[in-house]
Amino acid sequence: MLTKRQEDILKLIVMKYIELAKPVSSNLICKKLKCSSATVRNEMVELENLGLLEKTHTSSGRVPSEAGYRYYVDHLMQPKEMNGEEMLKLQIIFKNQNLMLSDCLKKSLQLISDMTNYTSIVLGKASHENQLKEINVIPLDRENMIIIVITDKGHVEHKTVTIKDVSLEEVKKTVSLINDLIVGTPIDEVSSKLEFEIKPIIGRYVKEHEIIYNTFYQVFQEFSHQNVDVVGRNNMLKQPEFNNVDKIKEILTKLDDENLLANIETDNNDIKVYIGKENNLDDDVTIIKTTYHTPSEEGTIAIVGPKRMDYDRVVALLEYIKSNIEK
């Protein structure tokens, strides 16, 4: 159990380190506290023994450890007031459009990325959680048509396909068969259902079934397994912890890896903080995430930044966005 003074010191160190990005000295702290630097140093030793602080070398100031950040987030942090400018800019986005939730989300996260210099991620539900709700076909000309796939979680995708020497009627028959028979199937499993339930039927009723079947099979095969949007990738490069080339490569590569990002998905309704090793993306980053639910759509939003990220501010921003999205 930490004493009040230890908590104060830890809190100050975390806050100062977040602000200045370099090890915090006893001197800096003692100015804010009514005691001498020597006293602060003694407490620092204690906090270091408890695993909450670290040194970069023997005679350096202190830096919070992961456990230190964790303690801060769990016990010391107090959600920051959002500043007026941030709020105003976000309001403009939310007010402006009565339409297009997903654009709205993306724009607001873009704004947050630009303001904070962190990276944002918008994550739809994974394909195994999306069920096929409806498919639709729009003919373009003799050979080309657009196939539109709609899921129950509000995810929509379209593909332009070419089907030669097949009449539109036949395609439409197939579409209505699919809409009658396999709606409600998780997107992941549609391809196989197509094979075992639809293929035999269209084999009998539909001319040119081979080519039509193949096309739809492909469409569902190609349906994105994960629906990810990464916003403000480059902003994070401004953070001093990412100012060496190898680290940049590593982070950017991970941010482009859909499989890794899929891990970010969460079911938890709260705002959750995953510091360093607590997340699966990278030991040097913190991910703060939450989910949103609207009648027509649901998904996850996350902010990725260095462990030294401004927890108070990001939590406040996410809370604000979440509540605005949901109404």
Next chain:
Amino acid sequence: MLTKRQEDILKLIVMKYIELAKPVSSNLICKKLKCSSATVRNEMVELENLGLLEKTHTSSGRVPSEAGYRYYVDHLMQPKEMNGEEMLKLQIIFKNQNLMLSDCLKKSLQLISDMTNYTSIVLGKASHENQLKEINVIPLDRENMIIIVITDKGHVEHKTVTIKDVSLEEVKKTVSLINDLIVGTPIDEVSSKLEFEIKPIIGRYVKEHEIIYNTFYQVFQEFSHQNVDVVGRNNMLKQPEFNNVDKIKEILTKLDDENLLANIETDNNDIKVYIGKENNLDDDVTIIKTTYHTPSEEGTIAIVGPKRMDYDRVVALLEYIKSNIEK
């Protein structure tokens, strides 16, 4: 006019520099040529006076100047044979799908980016070149619907919109008005045509016209002005010329800037090479680009790499992709 030997030397220097990424010495060259390093050095002085070569400092080897690359590309380069592996992998992509041209394009450029460590760009026609061909609406439930916009150049976009307290009939009336009256308009101008030609009419015939009009107005406002796909951004970070943090930031920021990328668009049917200052993106890169035309779609594809990029190989690859796409 260059002598044969000068051309040989220039060619060797360009090729060696592309391969090794460091200034080329007279020694290296004279091994490949039947003459001494001193002779090569004399010729180098000559080539430098002509502006085809440069030095990084007084006693360094030579590096091609932009004019040097230009000369190489115009007169010395001979399209490289594509190696079997490259060809095979690309063939798999092209053969595999009779469907979805744009996916096919994207996949093949992803592959090229990975093989070459350059970045690829797929660029649809700008919105002022796309004419509205058709719009479509798919109702989802009482309040939500998907609006699909199709252009003559094969670009398709969808938006999910929420329209409260309006009957589907009224929306459909508006859709067919739009389809009757302003098809053929450049996408850029649709919003304003909507205002001056559609708004007055639906004002009379359609109930709740205000809300419907606003929605469509928004949809066209938000329609992407440029339809860009950047593939393999991070591969380019492996190039030695981009191994300092500031340069990386600069390049990545430019690659994310749609306005800048829009400049890349070209009408030229050939494969064109833009070295350094010749392009509008960045003085340190070369862009090699061409256009593709299919009955249903057209656009530009481009490869971005350092000036020291493997011209022969990239030209061959682009040629191959272009010809495969077009059939």
Next chain:
DNA sequence: TTCTAGCACTACTATTTCTCAAGTGCTAAT
């Protein structure tokens, strides 16, 4: 007890100095 002033000590950072190797330009001989 608890706190703090004071001081010796450590490790990083920046700057300078030194050395080495790579490669050139020029000259004189072939």
Next chain:
DNA sequence: ATTAGCACTTGAGAAATAGTAGTGCTAGAA
């Protein structure tokens, strides 16, 4: 016209140096 030879330049890296920020510890004060 070509080439061997040599003096010269420069950058890159290692080693030496000085300066500084910050610690840990001790002993005395509160």
